[in-house]
Structure formats: structure tokens, C-alpha cells
Amino acid sequence: MLAGVPGMAEEIQEEETLLKSPTTSPLTYEVKLSPGKGLGVFAVQHLHRGTKIIIEAPLVSVPVPKMVPGQGFRILDMISSLETAYEVLSPKQQEEFLGLHDFRFPSEQDQNRLLTIFRSNAYNTGDSKVGLFPKIARINHSCSPNSGNWWSEKTDRRVIYAARDIEKGEEITVSYIPLLKTTKDRQARLEQYGFICDCAACQSSESDKRRTKIWDLLETLELKFRSPSKKTSTNDKRAAKAIHLVEMVEDEGLTDYLARAFHVAAVLSQQSGQLNAALEWAIKELEIHQLAEKASDEALKTVALIESLGGRRRP
Numbered sequence: 102m103l104a105g106v107p108g109m110a111e112e113i114q115e116e117e118t119l120l121k122s123p124t125t126s127p128l129t130y131e132v133k134l135s136p137g138k139g140l141g142v143f144a145v146q147h148l149h150r151g152t153k154i155i156i157e158a159p160l161v162s163v164p165v166p167k168m169v170p171g172q173g174f175r176i177l178d179m180i181s182s183l184e185t186a187y188e189v190l191s192p193k194q195q196e197e198f199l200g201l202h203d204f205r206f207p208s209e210q211d212q213n214r215l216l217t218i219f220r221s222n223a224y225n226t227g228d229s230k231v232g233l234f235p236k237i238a239r240i241n242h243s244c245s246p247n248s249g250n251w252w253s254e255k256t257d258r259r260v261i262y263a264a265r266d267i268e269k270g271e272e273i274t275v276s277y278i279p280l281l282k283t284t285k286d287r288q289a290r291l292e293q294y295g296f297i298c299d300c301a302a303c304q305s306s307e308s309d310k311r312r313t314k315i316w317d318l319l320e321t322l323e324l325k326f327r328s329p330s331k332k333t334s335t336n337d338k339r340a341a342k343a344i345h346l347v348e349m350v351e352d353e354g355l356t357d358y359l360a361r362a363f364h365v366a367a368v369l370s371q372q373s374g375q376l377n378a379a380l381e382w383a384i385k386e387l388e389i390h391q392l393a394e395k396a397s398d399e400a401l402k403t404v405a406l407i408e409s410l411g412g413r414r415r416p
């Protein structure tokens with residue numbers, strides 16, 4: 102599929118080289134104090150949507166421990182693998198590790214420091230591992246983040262990219278948690294980081310209602326993928342609801358969920374026989390995936406959808 106598109110293999114190769122490069126240039130960000138949040142990461146110039154802000158390999162990466170039924174995994178089970186990973190770091194890298202933010206609950210004053218630092222800063226590194234990225238770890242959370250946060254399986258790098266245009270001087274934010282929850286539920290998830298989020302979404306009951314509606318609609322419409330109705334009118338209604346879903350996600354500024362909403366609109370438009378509309382939605386979905394990585398599995402699946410709809414789109 103890739104070989105057939107002139108120039109595409111080179112573009113993908115170029116991006117892989119960029120993702121593997123140790124720094125991002127030209128300089129896009131600086132680290133400085135963010136009032137009430139400790140350090141934060143700020144744009145030093147206007148960043149266009151899609152700009153790769155930080156590309157980073159993990160300093161350490163350890164396996165996720167076995168799941169405990171009803172509890173997920175227990176962070177305490179990571180102590181020995183963390184200590185082993187820490188010991189093989191150079192003194193400079195150890196210093197980098199220990200310099201990261203360390204949130205601990207009052208009851209944890211004697212807790213192993215590697216563990217509490219890790220819990221305060223870690224991101225996943227694939228499906229079965231979790232890691233520390235010292236540069237990315239300086240990025241603070243928002244429930245309406247301006248940046249996307251992507252693990253590239255192909256290059257073993259985490260990529261932070263502008264999910265919308267970001268003004269010079271604006272703080273770069275990502276989300277630490279799933280965002281289609283009410284403020285109360287989000288705050289509960291953020292407890293492990295020791296702060297109460299006061300972003301605009303956390304101040305708005307309208308936002309809570311909309312996020313709950315978006316979640317319900319997403320779940321309901323995705324369930325329809327496997328069972329298109331025999332009635333045209335039902336399929337048409339579902340396609341109309343999908344467009345409403347996209348509008349709500351856009352109004353809420355939830356860039357993390359745009360690709361998913363566009364995908365729902367593409368599939369349900371296809372099921373209602375609106376192939377041109379389906380193609381347009383699928384192209385929008387591809388554009389979002391490609392902000393993170395041109396030839397990610399998600400992007401390639403969407404290229405296949407576009408082709409099945411009779412479109413031609415470069416992966």
C-alpha cells in the first residue's frame with residue numbers, strides 16, 4: 102500500500118528519523134514555573150497544529166506488574182524492577198530521575214522515593230510497560246489539553262504534538278486521565294498526583310453534562326457498528342446522531358476524542374449509504390491520526406477505510 106504512492110515511503114522514513122532524533126528542533130518550548138503547579142512547559146513561539154513539541158525515549162521502562170482483580174495493578178509491586186532499572190543508569194541520569202516531581206500522601210513519608218517519583222510522572226511505553234520521560238514529565242495536566250500525547254510503537258518514542266494552534270507563551274498541557282467523566286470523577290482520578298484541577302472544564306457544569314452525553318453517545322453509536330439496521334430511516338438517524346457527536350466533541354475542545362468521533366461519523370454515514378460524507382469523515386479521522394504519526398497502525402487502518410469507500414488518500 103505504501104509503495105504505490107510516489108514520495109510516500111520517503112516521507113514516512115523522514116518522519117521516523119525525526120521521531121528517533123534525540124531533540125526537537127527548532128526549539129519549541131521552555132520549562133519554567135507555572136503558578137500553583139510547580140514547573141511547567143511553555144511554547145516559546147506560535148506552534149501550529151501538528152507541530153511535534155517533544156519527542157523522547159524513556160529513561161527507564163519497566164513491566165506493568167500482574168493485575169490484581171478489582172484493583173488494577175499495585176504500584177508497590179514495581180519496587181524491585183524500578184530499583185534494578187535505576188541502578189544501571191549513569192549518575193547524571195539518576196540525578197535526572199531524582200529531580201522529577203515527587204508527590205506523596207501524608208501517610209507515605211517513608212515510602213520508597215523511586216516509587217513515588219515514578220507514580221507522579223510515569224506514562225505507558227506500549228501495552229505492557231510503563232516508563233519515565235524526564236522532559237515530558239514537566240508537562241502539567243488540563244482536562245481540555247492543547248497537546249496530544251502519543252506512544253510510537255515503531256520508534257519507541259513518546260511524542261507530544263500540538264493538537265491545535267498554541268500561542269507563544271501559552272502553557273503546553275496534556276491529559277493524565279480519561280476525560281469523558283464528570284469533574285468529580287476526574288478529580289478522584291487526579292488524587293494520585295496530589296492536585297485539584299481548576300481548568301475551565303472543571304469549573305463548568307455545562308461541560309460535565311456535555312462530557313456525559315458525549316460518552317453515552319460514543320458508547321451507544323460504536324455498538325451499532327456491528328448491526329446496521331435494515332431500515333434506511335434508522336441508519337439515517339444514527340448518522341445524524343454521529344454528526345451531533347462530532348459537534349459536541351468539537352464544542353468541548355476534546356481533541357483527544359476527535360479521531361474516534363470522526364470514525365463513528367464515517368462508519369455510520371457509510372451504513373446509511375452516504376458514501377461521500379463517509380469519505381469526508383474518514384479523511385478527517387486520518388488527518389487527526391497523522392498529527393501524531395503518519396504511518397501509525399491507526400492511520401493505516403483509516404487509509405484502508407478510505408480506500409474501501411473509493412477514496413485515494415496518501416497514508
Ligand SMILES: C[S@@+](CC[C@H](N)C(=O)[O-])C[C@H]1O[C@@H](n2cnc3c(N)ncnc32)[C@H](O)[C@@H]1O
Nearest residue numbers: 138139140202204222238239240241242294296
Ligand atoms: C508530571 S508532574 C508535572 C510537572 C510538575 N509540575 C513539575 O514541577 O515537575 C505532575 C505534577 O505536576 C503538578 N500538576 C500537574 N498538573 C497540574 C494542574 N493542572 N494543577 C496543579 N498542579 C498540577 C502536580 O503537582 C502533579 O503531581
